[in-house]
Amino acid sequence: xxxxxxxxxxxxxxxxxxxxxxxxxxxxxxxxxxxxxxxxxxxxxxxxxxxxxxxxxxxxxxxxxxxxxxxxxxxxxxxxxxxxxxxxxxxxxxxxxxxxxxxxxxxxxxxxxxxxxxxxxxxxxxxxxxxxxxxxxxxxxxxxxxxxxxxxxxxxxxxxxxxxxxxxxxxxxxxxxxxxxxxxxxxxxxxxxxxxxxxxxxxxxxxxxxxxxxxxxxxxxxxxxxxxxxxxxxxxxxxxxxxxxxxxxxxxxxxxxxxxxxxxxxxxxxxxxxxxxxxxxxxxxxxxxxxxxxxxxxxxxxxxxxxxxxxxxxxxxxxxxxxxxxxxxxxxxxxxxxxxxxxxxxxxxxxxxxxxxxxxxxxxxxxxxxxxxxxxxxxxxxxxxxxxxxxxxxxxxxxxxxxxxxxxxxxxxxxxxxxxxxxxxxxxxxxxxxxxxxxxxxxxxxxxxxxxxxxxxxxxxxxxxxxxxxxxxxxxxxxxxxxxxxxxxxxxxxxxxxxxxxxxxxxxxxxxxxxxxxxxxxxxxxxxxxxxxxxxxxxxxxxxxxxxxxx
Amino acid sequence: xxxxxxxxxxxxxxxxxxxxxxxxxxxxxxxxxxxxxxxxxxxxxxxxxxxxxxxxxxxxxxxxxxxxxxxxxxxxxxxxxxxxxxxxxxxxxxxxxxxxxxxxxxxxxxxxxxxxxxxxxxxxx
Numbered sequence: 001x002x003x004x005x006x007x008x009x010x011x012x013x014x015x016x017x018x019x020x021x022x023x024x025x026x027x028x029x030x031x032x033x034x035x036x037x038x039x040x041x042x043x044x045x046x047x048x049x050x051x052x053x054x055x056x057x058x059x060x061x062x063x064x065x066x067x068x069x070x071x072x073x074x075x076x077x078x079x080x081x082x083x084x085x086x087x088x089x090x091x092x093x094x095x096x097x098x099x100x101x102x103x104x105x106x107x108x109x110x111x112x113x114x115x116x117x118x119x120x121x122x123x124x125x126x127x128x129x130x131x132x133x134x135x136x137x138x139x140x141x142x143x144x145x146x147x148x149x150x151x152x153x154x155x156x157x158x159x160x161x162x163x164x165x166x167x168x169x170x171x172x173x174x175x176x177x178x179x180x181x182x183x184x185x186x187x188x189x190x191x192x193x194x195x196x197x198x199x200x201x202x203x204x205x206x207x208x209x210x211x212x213x214x215x216x217x218x219x220x221x222x223x224x225x226x227x228x229x230x231x232x233x234x235x236x237x238x239x240x241x242x243x244x245x246x247x248x249x250x251x252x253x254x255x256x257x258x259x260x261x262x263x264x265x266x267x268x269x270x271x272x273x274x275x276x277x278x279x280x281x282x283x284x285x286x287x288x289x290x291x292x293x294x295x296x297x298x299x300x301x302x303x304x305x306x307x308x309x310x311x312x313x314x315x316x317x318x319x320x321x322x323x324x325x326x327x328x329x330x331x332x333x334x335x336x337x338x339x340x341x342x343x344x345x346x347x348x349x350x351x352x353x354x355x356x357x358x359x360x361x362x363x364x365x366x367x368x369x370x371x372x373x374x375x376x377x378x379x380x381x382x383x384x385x386x387x388x389x390x391x392x393x394x395x396x397x398x399x400x401x402x403x404x405x406x407x408x409x410x411x412x413x414x415x416x417x418x419x420x421x422x423x424x425x426x427x428x429x430x431x432x433x434x435x436x437x438x439x440x441x442x443x444x445x446x447x448x449x450x451x452x453x454x455x456x457x458x459x460x461x462x463x464x465x466x467x468x469x470x471x472x473x474x475x476x477x478x479x480x481x482x483x484x485x486x487x488x489x490x491x492x493x494x495x496x497x498x499x500x501x502x503x504x505x506x507x508x509x510x511x512x513x514x515x516x517x518x519x520x521x522x523x524x525x526x527x528x529x530x531x532x533x534x535x536x537x538x539x540x541x542x543x544x545x546x547x548x549x550x551x
Numbered sequence: 552x553x554x555x556x557x558x559x560x561x562x563x564x565x566x567x568x569x570x571x572x573x574x575x576x577x578x579x580x581x582x583x584x585x586x587x588x589x590x591x592x593x594x595x596x597x598x599x600x601x602x603x604x605x606x607x608x609x610x611x612x613x614x615x616x617x618x619x620x621x622x623x624x625x626x627x628x629x630x631x632x633x634x635x636x637x638x639x640x641x642x643x644x645x646x647x648x649x650x651x652x653x654x655x656x657x658x659x660x661x662x663x664x665x666x667x668x669x670x671x672x673x674x675x676x
Contacts, residue, residue, distance in 0.1 A: 016574060016578065020578040020581070020582060023579075023582050024581070024582045027582075028582035028583060032585065033585040033586070034586050035579075035583045035590055035594055036586065036590050058642070059648060062646075062647030062648045062649060063642030063643055063645075063647070064642055064643070065642070065643055084636070084639040085631070085635030085639060088635050088638035088642070088651075089601070089602075089631060089635045091638070091648050092601045092638055092655070093601050093602070094597075095597075095649060095651075095652040096597035096652045097596065097597025097598065098594075098597070099590075099597070104597075107594070111598060115627055115628075118624050119624055119625065122620065122624055122625070163628065164632065167628030167629070170621075170625050171625070174616075174617075177613060177616045180613075182612075186629060186633060187628055187629055190628065190629075190631060190635060191632075193632075193635065193636055193639065194635075238636065241640075
């Protein structure tokens, strides 16, 4: 049988290869080529556990009306305020796939980001198929150094928002189609429910795109403008409830309500990320940006315009306020946004050298780039991350066995240096950090304090808002300060010094544990050789003398 | 009810989707070679069920304007948006999220087919 190969078949095979190469370079290697785990695997920062806590609570409670008891630090009525579909989607995925929520939410990020790369490809393809093919390999930088932390440190709302952003740009290019306002309105709503800052960018991009096209065509496209305005109306109708929640919680809490604040430019909150993070390839990107100027009068420039737009957005940190606060984050997706400039450069070179069969050479060059970037620039590491099965078991035990109103005191553990893993308990959680006065006092005076500083762990940054009515919200103060050890229901202590980077703190934990057990203050209810959970039998009594006790 | 033209479109698209499902299974087995085929099957099914199929079928409303690849890839974003937001509001309305994954995808898939039939009738007229 004679197999008829055409460019569409080549293209399809190439896209499948790229898609699964992205999965291999990212989650495949990171998760040690397993998809289902016993505990949250490869979670490298607190944010990831915060997202997990919210998603798990959506699954357990069946809705996203409120935060978990953990998130609300004991309050059961803290309004669910952070990006709803980041949590509803993985819960649905968890139910339909049988995966635990901690796996489904993380896997979803990799799958949808890889889709984002293909979406960008389709945007660029309208301009030129070869440029689109040559632009794809840069996406592998998503799994390189400072870019990769968007996944491993849990910047998942941003990743989901960026995925919708590209889809929304595509919908903007379709505004001439009948009822296309439904496409854009719905995708824009998804964008806002996934990460509002990306929805704001895209609203801005829409105006830039329509203005640019009118300028180039020397006529105003009324149909597109009409559909764009309809889509904004549809977006407001669909998103009205969450716009109100967002405005009164995150927008207010994180920015003081200012959209732009020139006096306070945004500084880096994590690993610095610049164009030079692409190594020498940043030179190719800059050359590509310059080359793109020569194509300014061509049709279907959405992919190139998006590249320019997100390059500029990446530098809006100097604007401060809400807009500026998200600029650093927007750079995480540069490997996808800026690939078009590398594609343009190689396309011009291929045209110059070969003249004919550019499409075929584009695929070959792109494959070579894909292999080179995969080998040279992807961080191919496997790690279980912050969590381990022993600490996870203890948290799960507390979740299932402690009463809903229980207050849990976590003594030092390497796992809790990132704070949020304790939220798995879905109780009120409090942390004694390694550098707090409790340990200092214990080491210096050989004494256990009764009252000392603890950190309540929860979503306290937005003042634990309660929704009194549709438009009215009440703020509450997070309960920071000194606490009485006798007023906790459970004590959780890591007890195996060999399992810690700070064995002397674990030895201190063992002293506390022995004292509590030897003096019948509490009863050990869980022990797996790494973690001990003790129930306080003298809850709200004088379990220790006022001035503490020497051991 | 469903004329030959619609059946032809559905048959062709479903065949491609089935091929994609199988390609995904083989490819994921390469990426996650330490994982059992049963878990991979369930994962791919779950992904298609929640992310791919609802959006793909809803995009039938514009099937005469958009090619297959656009409906597949951007349909995923469109469908994710619809299903994610619908699940949020159904939850707020008191329907447990456990039920959403069973009722939302089939409702959206049926809606997509109905839209295709109605659109086809309009085109025929």
